[in-house]
Amino acid sequence: MELREALRTTAAIREFDGAPVDRTTIYDLLDTARFAPSGGNRQCWRVVVVEDTAKRRALRDAYLPGWYEYLALSRAGLVPFAVVTDRDKERAALTDASAMAERARESGGGFAEHLDEVPALLVVLADLRGVAAMDRDDGTKTFVGGASVYPFAWSILLAARDVGLGGVLTTMVRRRDAEVRAIVGCEPYFEVACVIALGWPSARPTSLTRGAVETFATIDTLDGAPLVH
Ligand SMILES: Cc1cc2nc3c(=O)[nH]c(=O)nc-3n(C[C@H](O)[C@H](O)[C@H](O)COP(=O)(O)O)c2cc1C
Numbered sequence: 001m002e003l004r005e006a007l008r009t010t011a012a013i014r015e016f017d018g019a020p021v022d023r024t025t026i027y028d029l030l031d032t033a034r035f036a037p038s039g040g041n042r043q044c045w046r047v048v049v050v051e052d053t054a055k056r057r058a059l060r061d062a063y064l065p066g067w068y069e070y071l072a073l074s075r076a077g078l079v080p081f082a083v084v085t086d087r088d089k090e091r092a093a094l095t096d097a098s099a100m101a102e103r104a105r106e107s108g109g110g111f112a113e114h115l116d117e118v119p120a121l122l123v124v125l126a127d128l129r130g131v132a133a134m135d136r137d138d139g140t141k142t143f144v145g146g147a148s149v150y151p152f153a154w155s156i157l158l159a160a161r162d163v164g165l166g167g168v169l170t171t172m173v174r175r176r177d178a179e180v181r182a183i184v185g186c187e188p189y190f191e192v193a194c195v196i197a198l199g200w201p202s203a204r205p206t207s208l209t210r211g212a213v214e215t216f217a218t219i220d221t222l223d224g225a226p227l228v229h
Contacts, residue, residue, distance in 0.1 A: 001162050010158060011208055013166025014111035016199025021120040021165065023049070026198075028163070033155035038148040044130030045152045045193075048123040048184045056116035058183045059123070059173065059195065064101070066175030067112040072096035111197075112172070119199035120167075123184050124153050126191045149193045156196055166201035169194050 026049055038044060050056055073080035076093030104113055115121070126149040133145035153169050160167050171194050173180045180192045217227035 006158055006161050009206075009208065010161045011166075011205040012168040013199070013201045013204065014168050014197070015202045016119055016166070017202045019119065019200045021198055021200070025163070025165070026120055026122070029156050029159040029165075029198075032159040032162075033152055036152035036155040038130075038152065039132035039144075040130075042130035042132060042148065044127045045149050046125040046127055046190065048125065050121040050123060050184070053116070055183050056121060058179065059121060060113070060115040062173045062176035062179040062183070063112055063115050063170070063195070065097070066172040068097040068100040068104070069094055069175065070172065071100040075100075111168075115197065118197040120197070122156070122196040122198065123180065124149060124156075124193045124196060125184070125186055126193050128189045128191055131191075145191070146193065153194050153196060156198075160198055164200065165198055166204065167196055167198035169196055171195075 030047060034043070036045075050059060070080040072095075073090060073093050075096060076089065078085060078089060078093060104110070111118075126145065128145070131142070131145045131148050133142035133148075135142050135144045150169075157167055157169060173195050174192060177192055180195075181190070184192075186192075214226040214228055218224040219227060
């Protein structure tokens with residue numbers, strides 16, 4: 001598939017036709033994604049392909065609390081888990097999370113509740129011993145560090161697209177980080193970057209909703225003239 005077309009049309013896919021994705025296929029995706037860039041070319045990524053039923057269910061269970069919190073925050077008109085936000089409003093909104101869980105149980109649930117049934121589940125980790133992060137000493141968690149692993153994760157999804165697979169990069173499990181670490185058995189110097197769900201799409205969106213360049217690119221300063229064509 002032509003690169004420009006792939007970049008403009010690779011949507012998040014959360015519904016699959018149920019057909020399995022075999023290890024050889026996953027190997028081939030990773031064999032392409034491994035050419036992604038990383039700081040100092042350290043290639044600090046690690047991937048755990050989660051096949052075991054109990055582990056898959058545990059991953060789903062680690063995903064769900066964050067998902068219900070996400071729904072409750074959205075419902076309250078907040079940007080869920082925004083780094084800069086009104087924490088008091090968040091706290092108030094989060095009291096609705098259990099109602100969200102209840103509603104999902106009644107409706108049979110969707111992607112989140114059935115995460116364990118997704119054809120392929122990949123936990124992508126970053127080995128912090130190989131992550132060169134220029135903001136390491138800023139006194140907060142590194143923001144830059146993720147840039148050494150998320151391009152790799154996105155390359156998995158682009159490679160998947162190329163062979164007709166679809167999927168989605170998810171980070172919801174980070175609300176239950178300790179549980180995920182226990183599931184995949186990782187040392188403290190590994191960071192859980194994301195869980196990628198993959199499968200053969202039951203449908204593909206034909207166009208993506210994204211802001212035009214003029215809405216996010218400016219000249220010289222952030223409030224400068226918009227970059228126009
Ligand atoms: C850093 C990051 C975290 C994400 N986390 C989740 C997630 O936890 N669950 C989920 O269903 N989708 C997740 N997504 C997928 C986004 O919701 C999706 O890319 C976005 O809504 C655009 O969707 P579209 O490409 O179908 O338009 C995440 C995407 C990124 C880049």
